[in-house]
Amino acid sequence: METAISAEGLRKRYGDHQALNGIDLEVPAGTILGVLGPNGAGKTTTVRILTTLLEPDEGRATVAGFDLATQARSIRANVGLTGQYAAVDERLTGRENLQLIGRLLRLGRRGAKARADELLEKFGLVDAAGRMAKTYSGGMRRRLDLAASLVAAPPVLFLDEPTTGLDLTSRLALWEMIKEQVGNGVTVLLTTQYLEEADQLADRIAVIDKGLVIADGTPDELKRKVGGERLEVSVATPADLAAATRVLAGLAAGEPVVDHEAATVSVPLDGGVSTIAAAALGLERLGIEPQDFAVRRSSLDDVFLALTGQQGSAPATAPDQSKEMQAA
Structure with a gap:
């Protein structure tokens, strides 16, 4: 099977802190890799490097068939990113948010409108399309944010704790949308602190702690380890x-x-x-x-606790990203 994401020996240091200490990852095309780890383990740093937002100090990687060091622009054209916080303009309507991204991606006025209408329908936001995003619920903003990351129909999607803080109904709805994307051939790298989320969605799981992958395998393989x-x-x-x-x-x-x-x-x-x-x-x-x-x-909670020595329950709200970047 073709490899959509590959990383070898990624290292990143912030001052005296070694954020990544030699990360190795491999994600086959059309699958979901769940990345688990405590706060500060290096999850967000890994995502930011693979999406070209940060440069690694050492190591190499390819994403969507393009080399991180020499083809960063091509990687950016072939990935979507949903970060820990919804990156939508609250002063624009849902439709305007998507159309703006389409125009920035040079889809043209008609192309951007058509793509926005398609995604609003797919994500159940048609009735709210004319409302400003600041009036959306948390779940609606997350759906709009995920739709925004799909305007260019990227073959690779990075989701950095996309459901943290959502209620159960919104989380389940977002899970179904993620599964639909994978069914259409999209490759997903998903970081999460919700162990149930990784169990439900991921084909394989990588557990990161202190900047290293300390275990990886299918959910069942990891459970058998404990x-x-x-x-x-x-x-x-x-x-x-x-x-x-x-x-x-x-x-x-x-x-x-x-x-x-x-x-x-x-x-x-x-x-x-x-x-x-x-x-x-x-x-x-x-x-x-x-x-x-x-x-x-055994559950993934047992795996997480046995491997990292930390409690596996997720916080009710997402951790502060700037703090994770300092400690990651």
Whole structure:
């Protein structure tokens, strides 16, 4: 399968901080790569480099078949970018926003109007097309922003946390629009902090931490890395959590994953029923009464937590981009 995005050894430093420390990525055409990582991991820096907004200090990359170092203008002509914040002019109507981009892309007056009308229909914005963008809801602005990135019908689309802060209904609607683009042959690189989003959309996932890709594979492959099933125990106090962790650590081959905030510890369930029975007996001997004692399949939350040591839940609002750029 043709490769739409390829990166080898990308490095970027901001002062004393090494933002990217040798990023390697490969995205086959017509697929979605989900890029996961905590704030400051280097996700946005990677996107900005691959879309020619930043120059790498080292490394090479190709996007849509064009070389990053020598064919940046051709890359810009073949990619769309939706950043962390909707980049629409609030003083223009939805239709005017899209027509303006079409004119800037030299589609001509008629071509820009026709493309704007097509995208407004596709993204369910026809009824609001004549309203100023400042009157749009968050979900509508995101749809307009995604439509704007598609005016030139690019073969490669970069989405940097496109649904952060949206309600569930708006998020699901945007997911369907992204899937439709991939169905039409578009390649997508998607950064997200919503693990469910990556699980639902991505063909493959790359986990970035401290400027490096620390794991990649399909969602199922990554889940298998932390065990197919896990025994999870929730307790009432920090002392019980420490004791429960010691009990489970002696029963499983993998390291326990501890969530101190939720007072929960989990381990891979390698031994099946015998591990469950031994865990229950060990807790009983210590006089620990679990608040919850359950077996569940591994999720991307488990993968994220096991690989990065950070809680996998996404924030309710998008992080400040300038802060990520400083720390990324």
